[in-house]
Amino acid sequence: MANQTSSAFNQRDVLFGIVFALLAAVGFSAKAILVKLAYLDHVDAVTLLALRMVFSAPFFIGVAIWVRRRHAVPLDMHDRILVLGLGLIGYYCSSFLDFLGLQYISAGLERLILFLYPTMTVILSALFYKRAIGRMTMAAMALCYAGIALVFLHDAGTKEGGIVLGASLVFASTLSYSIYLVGAGHAIARIGTLRFTAYAMVVASVASLLQFAAMRPLSALDLPLRVYELSAAMAIFSTVLPVFLLSFAIRRIGSGSASLIGSIGPVSTIYMAYVFLHESVSLLQIAGSSLVLAGVLIISLNSKREGK
Numbered sequence: 001m002a003n004q005t006s007s008a009f010n011q012r013d014v015l016f017g018i019v020f021a022l023l024a025a026v027g028f029s030a031k032a033i034l035v036k037l038a039y040l041d042h043v044d045a046v047t048l049l050a051l052r053m054v055f056s057a058p059f060f061i062g063v064a065i066w067v068r069r070r071h072a073v074p075l076d077m078h079d080r081i082l083v084l085g086l087g088l089i090g091y092y093c094s095s096f097l098d099f100l101g102l103q104y105i106s107a108g109l110e111r112l113i114l115f116l117y118p119t120m121t122v123i124l125s126a127l128f129y130k131r132a133i134g135r136m137t138m139a140a141m142a143l144c145y146a147g148i149a150l151v152f153l154h155d156a157g158t159k160e161g162g163i164v165l166g167a168s169l170v171f172a173s174t175l176s177y178s179i180y181l182v183g184a185g186h187a188i189a190r191i192g193t194l195r196f197t198a199y200a201m202v203v204a205s206v207a208s209l210l211q212f213a214a215m216r217p218l219s220a221l222d223l224p225l226r227v228y229e230l231s232a233a234m235a236i237f238s239t240v241l242p243v244f245l246l247s248f249a250i251r252r253i254g255s256g257s258a259s260l261i262g263s264i265g266p267v268s269t270i271y272m273a274y275v276f277l278h279e280s281v282s283l284l285q286i287a288g289s290s291l292v293l294a295g296v297l298i299i300s301l302n303s304k305r306e307g308k
Contacts, residue, residue: 026264027237029265037276044216047221047223049211052231060240067195083196088204092204094173101169114177136298139298147295150284267289
């Protein structure tokens with residue numbers, strides 16, 4: 001009887017983990033849609049990022065205070081430098097470059113480029129930790145970049161200039177996030193997932209607000225109500241909730257399974273972009289997206305196998 005109860009609890013945990021991972025993936029994917037909708041009201045990237053952080057910062061500050069009370073041991077100087085550096089690189093810099101890039105490219109292409117982060121972490125790990133890249137992983141990476149090339153060609157044929165600049169900015173955003181991921185493993189092991197995430201997001205929020213204060217007058221906040229509504233939605237549904245839902249999912253089903261479920265992200269972005277932004281979907285885009293998804297799944301499964 002006890003074994004049956006334990007099995008039922010385990011199955012329920014796995015089910016919740018899958019649901020949380022799916023909701024996190026869709027939430028993260030919706031960010032690009034909300035940003036593109038906000039840009040219709042002629043708000044700039046600096047202001048929009050600051051608004052997103054204004055609405056999300058109170059949640060992370062609250063979590064940071066709560067976690068600090070639970071952890072009696074304060075961060076030492078090494079940990080503080082890790083939080084500061086990785087918060088700036090992984091959340092502030094990556095987000096700003098992404099917001100800039102979305103001014104020039106479609107939401108579908110943006111999400112696919114961001115989805116290349118596993119290929120970049122493989123390359124960075126090979127450079128920093130002298131890890132060999134296997135033939136299967138190299139072939140999968142080739143699939144990913146071939147897929148991006150196809151979607152890029154699709155966008156080049158449907159959008160006016162700026163696509164190269166936009167794709168480059170989002171690629172730089174993905175590289176920034178990949179650097180964060182490579183370094184975050186050590187920091188999370190020392191500090192804890194919830195504590196590190198809350199602190200790093202507070203750092204990114206402060207950086208975004210300082211950037212706005214230095215680069216924009218207060219009159220830049222004279223915006224339509226719709227921009228504030230979209231910013232609040234972005235903060236809650238595409239920042240705060242996905243971050244914690246993903247943490248809960250990883251705790252229940254592991255990071256490998258959570259990242260595989262996250263593969264639905266680009267697909268959901270393309271579908272939402274079609275519905276809400278009226279972005280076209282062509283066979284070239286479907287083919288390119290399929291190649292990227294296949295490549296990332298192979299890399300993720302291979303990494304999971306090697307980690308056993």
